[in-house]
Amino acid sequence: MTYTENVRLALQSIKSNRLRTMLTALIIAIGLSALVGILTSLDAVKASMTEAFSSMGANSFTIRNRGSGIRVGNPGQRPKPFKSIRYEEALEFKERLNPAxxxxxxxxxxxxxxxxxxxxxxxxxxxxxxxxxxxxxxxxxxxxxxxxxxxxxxxxxxxxxxxxxxxxxxxxxxxxxxxxxxxxxxxxxxxxxxxxxxxxxxxxxxxxxxxxxxxxxxxxxxxxxxxxxxxxMVPNMDLLENMIGEATAEFRNIRKLKTTASANFEITKSDAVAQTLFENLAFIAIGGVAIGIITLIGASIGLMNIMLVSVTERTREIGIRKAIGATPSVIRKQFLIEAVVICLMGGAMGILFGILLGNGISLMMGGSFIIPWLFILGGFALCVIVGVISGYYPAKKASKLDPVEALRYE
Structure with missing residues (x-):
């Protein structure tokens, strides 16, 4: 039998068990929509942040009375605030810093x-x-x-x-x-x-x-x-580190800090803030992937159960096909393709919902709309893998049925 005929048979079987099949596909869709949605929103927000930081330029740094508030690890620890930077101090610093x-x-x-x-x-x-x-x-x-x-x-x-x-x-x-x-x-x-x-x-x-x-x-x-x-802001990146050192010394003098005293202000490079944000987004992405994979594992177990039930219900059909010459490999291929088709149906719904969900979150956060082609292709590939893994045991069980016993099955 050709792959086209197997797909046609799979769709016929799915039609005869619509509710059961759609519930299984829906579980797969939920898992993939969570996975694709989180990754899409993170990619869109990352692109927006990259654009925002690049517009300000990487060759700049900021002086504040506290840290940026962005931390990797120790999520409960907030940056220590120092005394406010006064208007007069800011103006004096502007007058005294290197004119370059x-x-x-x-x-x-x-x-x-x-x-x-x-x-x-x-x-x-x-x-x-x-x-x-x-x-x-x-x-x-x-x-x-x-x-x-x-x-x-x-x-x-x-x-x-x-x-x-x-x-x-x-x-x-x-x-x-x-x-x-x-x-x-x-x-x-x-x-x-x-x-x-x-x-x-x-x-x-x-x-x-x-x-x-x-x-x-x-x-x-x-x-x-x-x-x-x-x-x-400095003219080029080569001057950045020297200017940070000069600015630190100048502002310490303005705030009348002793040589041994710690600085009571924070200096943050713009690209360092972006890098820290991207690292935080990576942790969120890992969590999103874990959630999606756990949901897909549950979906694959459900799909395997559906396929085992399908093998039992179609025992007599399998016996007839074997009696007229179908080989074990043909039977195995038929049930594997059926499992993959169910997964792809759920995957298509999940990817569509995931893209809409991810871009919706991104737009609410000020990001841009993107179409994540890599995640789309990866999602369909994942569906095929889940379908093969979930359908292999039921397909193997169907291919090993004895045709005589299968024909006698009521």
Whole structure:
């Protein structure tokens, strides 16, 4: 018999036991959808993170009053916070650091502001962030309209702002927002720029943010003790380590630390943050693979049981086929192909659900939509392997049936 005839016979057998077959295929689909879904969402988020970090550049580092909060191992241990980096300290550091580097200073002024223009207003979830003239480029943000802050505006705290694309669409309905005055909380600010839409990354969306000059953020900050973030960008990677050493020494002097005292601030390279995140994602991927494999093992046991029942129910059919000349290898091949077909049916459903689930999670987290061709091919290959393993024993049992005894089976 050809493979085509065997597949046709397998589909006929599946038709006669639809409910039983679909339940088995559904178990396989659940296992594969969990596996493909987790791996797809992780790949999509990883691609989004890579894009976000590459836009900021790998040749930069950040000075904060605490660590990034990203740790591999010791999940209950949080980074130790130090005293806040003050506005004056950040400005002094910017003035004193080697001019070969570009220094950007930023601070979050509010995370729940409402922005209004005329009768239109946003939800009360707008982030207000203070930046200097280098702050936008340090965060990988680009202007779609208007201009950036000048150094003078940053230091004098002018009543101007740059808004995200989503805020522009909500308030101005396609009209140009430039030179319009909006209310951000209790502050009236003139719009001088609109950002290119970037989506969200790691829980923060520049599309729903308002950027104000650094001193203005200091004046309107709802936090009594804000800590400023300093980002240092160097022209090329060769200067990075030397600049980190110089920045460490300079900032220790600014914070008046003794030679023997430990640093009360954290310096983090942008590529180190990305690498740590990717390592954490690898652990999540291992967990996802383990969950999927455990589910598939359960599905394979269920499939083997179904095939054993099928062999018992079709004993007389097997006897007739052997009586008219079917060899044990033909019988074995028929039941193996039937098991593989059931697995492939469940696998197709599982892969489809997994892709939709994974990309849905990714889009909610600000990632991009991807089609994981490697996981699709790997999923179908896994289905064939599971089908062969689950169907081998029942197929072998069917091929060894005595034709005389099988014909007498009632």
């Amino acid at each position: 580097a570009t220094v950007a200073i930023s601070v979050r002024a509010s995370s729940g502001a409402t922005v209004k223009y005329g009768t239109e207003k946003t939800n009360p979830n707008i982030n207000v962030q203070g930046v200097d003239e280098n702050g936008l480029s340090a965060q990988g943000l680009e202007l779609a309209l208007g201009r950036n802050f000048s150094n003078t505006e940053s230091l004098q705290g002018n009543n101007v702002c740059i808004i995200g694309s989503e805020i522009s669409k909500t308030l101005f309905k396609g009209q140009s927002p430039l030179d319009k005055v909006i209310n951000v909380g209790n502050n009236r600010l003139k719009v001088i720029g609109v950002l290119v839409s970037k989506g969200s990354s790691m829980g923060f969306s520049g599309d729903r943010a308002v950027y104000v000059p650094l001193l203005k953020a200091k004046q309107i900050n709802s936090n009594n003790d804000p800590s400023y973030t300093i980002t240092v």
